[in-house]
Amino acid sequence: MKKIVNDPEAVVQDMLDGLISAHPDSLKQLPGSTAIVKKDAPVTNKVGLVSGGGSGHEPAHAGYIGEGMLDAAVCGEMFTSPTPDQVFEAIKAVDGGTGVFLVIKNYTGDVMNFDMAAELAEAEDIEVEKVVVNDDVAVEDSSFTTGRRGIAGTIFVHKLAGAKASAGGSLQEVKRIAERAASNIRSMGMALTPCTVPAAGKPSFTLDEDEMEIGTGIHGEPGIERKSVVSADEIAEELTGKILDDMSLNRGDEVAVMINGMGATPEMELYILNKKVNQLLTEQEITIHRTFVGNYMTSLEMAGCSVTLLKLDEELKSLLAADSGAPAFRV
Incomplete structure (x- = not known):
């Protein structure tokens, strides 16, 4: 294992300090x-x-904290959900008196721990609402989930809900x-190489030099x-085709596209893929x-990509275009 780390057991705290x-x-x-x-949290x-x-999964999730997006991100250990207490502390820290909204990816640990944190907050009279994002069309259930996984499309939910909150929307309006x-986002990914969790010291799975995995999750x-x-065009056709098979899109509908790198994919390759998706x-x-091209939700140093489509209406287009102060998402 070759990584730019100090203590493999302390990578999360070292990252947060940086x-x-x-x-x-x-x-x-x-x-x-x-x-x-x-x-400046909390904002009254x-x-x-x-x-x-x-x-x-950097820059997810802390890279999306800023005006017009998130007020807080709770960073668990590597590929591990944060604890309910950690999420509860974040809820209290951003409560400006009009409630707190949780954006949760559909992984069993995340859903359970965020739900427990919401119960703790509500016991202290903090109103909490949530959405569970399950945009991955590849598989219905996995080793980490019941139902579809939440992957890179979650970033669009951060952006749109964050813009609505920054514009003064109520808790119920942000939830809407x-x-x-979330109901209009679909994604699918693939991998050319595995990734290595520093504390484990070995790849999470194996692929031969001439192999790829279609539908891989972010862990x-x-x-x-x-x-x-196969070629970039064939990858684009498979990922986009499965997304379109699952979406209700008609001629003339408008979409936002995200071509997301999994951590080790050069932007050159992402743009080549985007050419065919377009x-x-x-x-x-x-x-x-x-169209958004870059690393938005990664899997350490995995080589691969995902394609996300967001079906838009006039209100969502306006919120997507709103200013963002988050380091990892500029419009």
Whole structure:
């Protein structure tokens, strides 16, 4: 294992220290916690937004803290959900008096622990609502989930719900937007190489040099097919085709596209993939409103990618275009 780390058991705290050092004017870490919050939190009369999950998916989730997006992100250990107490502390830290909204990826540990944290908050008269994002069309159940997994499409939910909260939306209005966004997002990913959790010291799975996995999750969970490596165009056709089969899109509909790298994929390759995705959507007479290409939700140093489509309406387009102060998401 070759990684730029110190103690493999301390990578999360070292990372968070470095994150705060990079953004000291906008971010702070809660004492004794792995929760990162906006430095001006809580904001009176603004709905607070909290997300999080296991570390190893950077820039998710702390990279999306900022004006117009999240107010806090709770960073668990590598590929491990944060504890209910950690999430509870983040909820309290961002409560401005009008409630707190949770954006949760559909993984069993995340759903359970965020739900427990919400119960703790409600016992202290903090109103909490949530959305569970399950955008991955690859598999219905996996080793980490009941139902579909939450992957890179979660970032669009952060953006849209965060924009609504920053515009003064009520807790129920933020929930409405988040649920509408989540119901109109579909994603699918693939991997060329595995990733290595530092404390484990060995890859999470194996692929031969000429193999790839279609439908892989963001923790290296199995996908739907392992086969020989094919061209970028063929990968784009398979991922986009399965997404379109699962979405209700008609001619003239508008979408936002996210071509997401899994950590070790050069942007050159992501743009090559995007060329074909753009062509496929254009052939279907689906209008591409905006395209995002880069590393948005990774899996350590895994080589691979995911494709996400978000079906838009006028309100969602407006919220997508709203300013974002998050380091990892600029519009």
